[in-house]
Amino acid sequence: xxxxxxYKVAQKGDLPDVLVPDRDCLDSGMRLSWGDVICKxxxxxxxxxxxxxxxxxxxxxxxxxxxxDSILEKTTKQDxxxxxxxxxxxxxxxxNERIRDALQDTVGKQDAINSQTAGxxxxxxxxxxxxxxxxxxxxxxFFPVLFILHQLPGFQPMVWSMMLVDPKNYENCKRDLAEHxxxxxxxVAMMYNNVKITPTLNRYSLGxxxxxxxxDKEGEGYNNAFRMSSKLTLPQAVIDHLHIATQSxxxxxxxxxxxxxxxxxxxxxxxxxxx
Amino acid sequence: xxxxxxxTTDVKLIANYIPACNEAWGKTDSCxxxxxxxxxxxxxxxxxxxYNLTTEVYAPEGSSILPFEEGELxxxxxxxxxxxxxxxxxxxxxxxxxxxxxKAYSNTAVAFTVGLLSVYTWWWMFFRMPYYLAVGTENKNxxxxxxxxxxxxxxxxxxGKDKDRIDAINNVCEFHNNLSEDNYIKKLxxxxxxxLEREKRNPAYKELTQGYRDLLESNLExxxxxxxxxxxxxxxxxxxxxxxMGMIPVAEIPKQLINVRNLQDKGALEKYFSD
Numbered sequence: 001x002x003x004x005x006x007y008k009v010a011q012k013g014d015l016p017d018v019l020v021p022d023r024d025c026l027d028s029g030m031r032l033s034w035g036d037v038i039c040k041x042x043x044x045x046x047x048x049x050x051x052x053x054x055x056x057x058x059x060x061x062x063x064x065x066x067x068x069d070s071i072l073e074k075t076t077k078q079d080x081x082x083x084x085x086x087x088x089x090x091x092x093x094x095x096n097e098r099i100r101d102a103l104q105d106t107v108g109k110q111d112a113i114n115s116q117t118a119g120x121x122x123x124x125x126x127x128x129x130x131x132x133x134x135x136x137x138x139x140x141x142f143f144p145v146l147f148i149l150h151q152l153p154g155f156q157p158m159v160w161s162m163m164l165v166d167p168k169n170y171e172n173c174k175r176d177l178a179e180h181x182x183x184x185x186x187x188v189a190m191m192y193n194n195v196k197i198t199p200t201l202n203r204y205s206l207g208x209x210x211x212x213x214x215x216d217k218e219g220e221g222y223n224n225a226f227r228m229s230s231k232l233t234l235p236q237a238v239i240d241h242l243h244i245a246t247q248s249x250x251x252x253x254x255x256x257x258x259x260x261x262x263x264x265x266x267x268x269x270x271x272x273x274x275x
Numbered sequence: 276x277x278x279x280x281x282x283t284t285d286v287k288l289i290a291n292y293i294p295a296c297n298e299a300w301g302k303t304d305s306c307x308x309x310x311x312x313x314x315x316x317x318x319x320x321x322x323x324x325x326y327n328l329t330t331e332v333y334a335p336e337g338s339s340i341l342p343f344e345e346g347e348l349x350x351x352x353x354x355x356x357x358x359x360x361x362x363x364x365x366x367x368x369x370x371x372x373x374x375x376x377x378k379a380y381s382n383t384a385v386a387f388t389v390g391l392l393s394v395y396t397w398w399w400m401f402f403r404m405p406y407y408l409a410v411g412t413e414n415k416n417x418x419x420x421x422x423x424x425x426x427x428x429x430x431x432x433x434x435g436k437d438k439d440r441i442d443a444i445n446n447v448c449e450f451h452n453n454l455s456e457d458n459y460i461k462k463l464x465x466x467x468x469x470x471l472e473r474e475k476r477n478p479a480y481k482e483l484t485q486g487y488r489d490l491l492e493s494n495l496e497x498x499x500x501x502x503x504x505x506x507x508x509x510x511x512x513x514x515x516x517x518x519x520m521g522m523i524p525v526a527e528i529p530k531q532l533i534n535v536r537n538l539q540d541k542g543a544l545e546k547y548f549s550d
Contacts, residue, residue, distance in 0.1 A: 003353050022353070030357045033364030037425050059353070061346045125372055125522055166379050173375035180371060202346025205536055208547050230303045233534040235350075 001057040002034040002191060004107070006099070007202075007238050008062050010210040012221055012249075019060075019102070022235040025110035031056075032115055035187025036180065050187075055194025058099065063207035068199050071095060100195040108192035115188050119181040126174050205232035209242075222246040283325045283428045288316060289435070290351065290531075292334040293486050294448045294539070295466075297532060298459050299494050304540070308332070308351055309486035310531040313359040317420040325428040330355060331435035334538060335448045341541045343434070352432040354533045359424050365526045366418040373411030373523050380407035409516045411523045443479040448539070463491050489530045502527065 005022035023030075038049040062068055142162050209232065212225045226242040247253065290310045296303055310316075310330070320326055330352055334343065343351075435441070451466045467487035470480045496502075503524060505514040518524060 003349075003356070005350060005353060022350070030361055030364075033360055036364065036367075059346075059349055061350070169375045169379040172378075173372050176371045176375070180368065200346040200349050202344055202350075203548075204341060204344050204544060205347060208544055211547050230301070231305055232536050233303070233305045 001054050001196070002031065002038075003057050003059060004031070004103075005059045005061055005235070007206060007234065008060065008067065008210075009206070009238060009241065010063070010213045012213060012216055018241070019099070020238050020241050021107055022237060024237050024240075025107055028107075028111050028114050031111050031191070032118060032184050032188065035111075035115065035184040035191055038187040038190055039183040050190060053194065055196060056103075056191045058103070058195055058197045060099075060197055060199040061202045061206055062199050063210040064203060065201060068201065071199060096195065096197050099197055100192075103195060104192050108188070111188050111192070112185075115181075115185045118184060122177040122181050126177060205229075205234055208232060209234065209238075220246075220250055223250055281325065283327055284321050286320060286326045286328050288328060288330045288355070289440075289482060290330055290332045290355065291440075291482055291486055292332075292444055292448075292535070292538070293483070293490065294335075294451045294537075295459075295463060295487075295490060296534070297490060297493055303534075304537055305534050306537050307486075307490065308533040308535045309482075309489060310355055311482070311485070312489075312528050312531055313362045313424065314417055314421060314528050316359070317363075317424050320420070320423045320426075322423070325426055327428050328430040330430070330432040331437075332432060333435040333437070333440045333444055335445050336441055337445070339541055340538045341544060342538065343535075347536065348432050348434075351533055351535065352430070355531060356430060358529050358531055362526065362529055363418075363421045363424040366414055366421050369411060369414050369523050369526060370418050373414055376407050376410045376523075377412075377415075380410075407519070410519065411517060411525075413517055413525045414523070417526060417528070437479070439477055440479040443473070443477055443483060446473075447480075447483055452539070460491065460494060463487055463494075467491065489532060493530055493532060 007020045007022065008017050009020050010017050038054065040048060062071075142159055145159050145162075209225045209229050212228055213221045215221060215224075217224060222242055222245040226239065226246055229239050229242055288310055290308050293307045293309050296305050296307055332343065332348065332351065334340075336342075447466060447470060450469050451462065454462050454465060456462045456465060467484055470484040470487060473480045474484065505511040
């Protein structure tokens with residue numbers, strides 16, 4: 001099953017936690033690839049991912065055991081209020097729906113846009129081929145050659161291949177590229193409509209960072225967490241998230257660009273005029 | 276998922292802990308996890324069959340070590356698998372136009388033979404589009420094996436229990452941490468030589484040497500953009516032969532070097548788990 005990691009990063013004070021995906025939404029080539037795989041059979045004997053109703057598995061990375069317990073409690077309470085028997089507490093319907101909607105709004109939307117740009121790249125290849133070698137262009141360009149070179153029989157096979165064989169290959173190529181694109185697009189849509197969430201414990205890297213943020217030593221909780229996060233090898237998207245948090249709430253490095261620019265023209269010219 | 280009557284084979288992938296980081300990406304106190312590259316891995320896969328992948332993680336053991344958590348292991352698994360999938364997907368997309376262009380040339384070859392039998396002026400026809408013959412042959416040779424990567428049944432990750440391997444990693448960690456050398460590259464070279472000497476006695480060192488080789492290479496090789504731009508004459512010739520239309524670049528084999536937490540600095544994290 002396709003996997004996406006979501007990191008539950010804390011905020012200062014009583015503010016609620018933030019869910020950060022493991023990679024930048026712009027860098028979603030991986031999920032596009034899975035969109036392609038889902039809509040196709042990898043092997044003819046095997047069931048395809050669409051047939052076995054596979055979707056996206058979201059690994060919810062959590063900093064402490066208490067948070068996992070609290071997630072499970074919430075779901076059990078909800079079910080008990082309704083009055084149903086909770087047969088599978090691991091299937092957290094409430095949180096599942098909330099996160100699924102959030103994913104479709106942010107990550108899924110970006111993936112859909114990216115699949116369209118991927119299709120644009122394929123269209124670029126097709127246009128490059130059409131610009132010089134389309135079927136009609138070929139036929140119209142080389143049709144007179146058929147008569148001009150009629151007296152030299154050695155040229156006949158070349159002209160026939162130019163007129164018929166090459167265009168067929170280009171057409172096949174175009175068809176394959178278009179199929180490839182539609183498969184990715186369909187697969188991405190299918191993936192985000194079937195999300196399964198599994199919480200996993202990550203005390204030593206994510207838990208430590210969350211504790212540092214909550215501790216907020218000298219009012220620089222995000223900055224301390226940012227320094228620690230590269231050492232603990234959290235994904236770059238989480239590190240970026242913490243960096244933005246320091247720059248917007250604690251202190252900025254942008255003051256570097258606020259100084260007066262140096263005028264390079266005046267310095268040497270004065271010396272030259274004196275001499 | 277396989278059908279009940281479908282045979283699957285088990286494939287093992289070994290990931291080794293290396294107590295050094297790629298300093299080209301900045302000086303963090305983190306370490307790396309190394310596995311073989313996706314191409315050599317896919318050479319071991321069975322043809323036209325589903326496979327079950329178990330990734331075995333080997334890390335140092337002892338009292339001064341904080342082992343991997345479940346979430347961290349899952350993160351390593353995700354990184355390894357996404358690298359492999361991205362490689363196979365890139366090859367797949369690039370092979371769609373490449374394949375049909377090569378086919379176009381081979382179809383004209385049929386016309387050449389007709390010309391060869393019938394006329395004496397056949398030979399110059401070879402110069403019509405000979406450069407299509409080799410379009411994306413590198414990608415083709417890689418894709419021959421890498422296309423089988425998505426044919427998996429299940430993938431999971433576990434901690435390895437082979438004592439020889441664990442001893443080897445413990446020894447290498449000791450050797451690397453007690454070196455008096457300051458230069459980062461020389462340190463890596465010395466540990467690589469240390470592993471090379473012990474390969475014959477314990478074959479577990481063989482993968483560790485490969486890991487250090489990859490790490491050294493990733494520090495010394497060209498950047499991504501220099502790999503893509505043909506700036507030497509040899510590269511220009513290669514791109515003329517394999518990429519005549521400028522649309523089908525060669526897919527790079529990714530190195531499986533994954534950033535992980537330094538397991539040996541238990542003291543830095545202990546204060547967060549005192550209670």
